[in-house]
Amino acid sequence: MSKTLTGSGSITMKNLNGTSGKNCSCGSWLGHWKKFAKASTTxxxxxxxxxxxxxxxxxxILPNMKDESLRKLNFIAPMCKTHNGTPxxxxxxKSDSxxxxxxKALACGA
Incomplete structure (x- = not known):
């Protein structure tokens, strides 16, 4: 499994509950996303x-992926607080998200 996955067209993503206490060595989960997506801007x-x-x-999670193994994985996606606030x-x-x-073991190692 690579560190990133790029959608082709619009796909369904579902917020996970109970993850607000999780952290990583990247400083924030948005920072984690920016680092591994190689994004220079927010x-x-x-x-x-x-x-x-x-x-x-x-x-x-991406519950409608054809590959069953991808449906079981947790991903990080950039969101505004309004959309992230709905459990x-x-x-x-958006296309090409x-x-x-x-x-963390696969991506940032911490």
Whole structure:
């Protein structure tokens, strides 16, 4: 499994509950996303139709992926606090959204 996954077209992502206490050595989950997505600027929220800048790196799953192994993995996606604040909400993503593995051992090693 690579550290990143890029969607092709709009896909469904679902917020995970109970992840706000998790942290990593990247300083923040948005920082984690920026580091491994190789982003030099703060992205916009990945939710389709939202033009707000991302404020957090949200823990999400991708429940409708064809590859069953991908459906079980946790990813980080940039989101505004409004969209991240709705537990278990499902959203359609913008085309070509980039997801970063939330597996610290695979990504940042801490």
């Amino acid at each position: 992205p916009k929220c990945h939710v389709q139709g939202c033009e707000s800048h991302a404020e957090v790196g949200a823990h999400v 278990s909400a499902e959203y359609k993503t 980039v997801f970063v593995s939330a597996n």
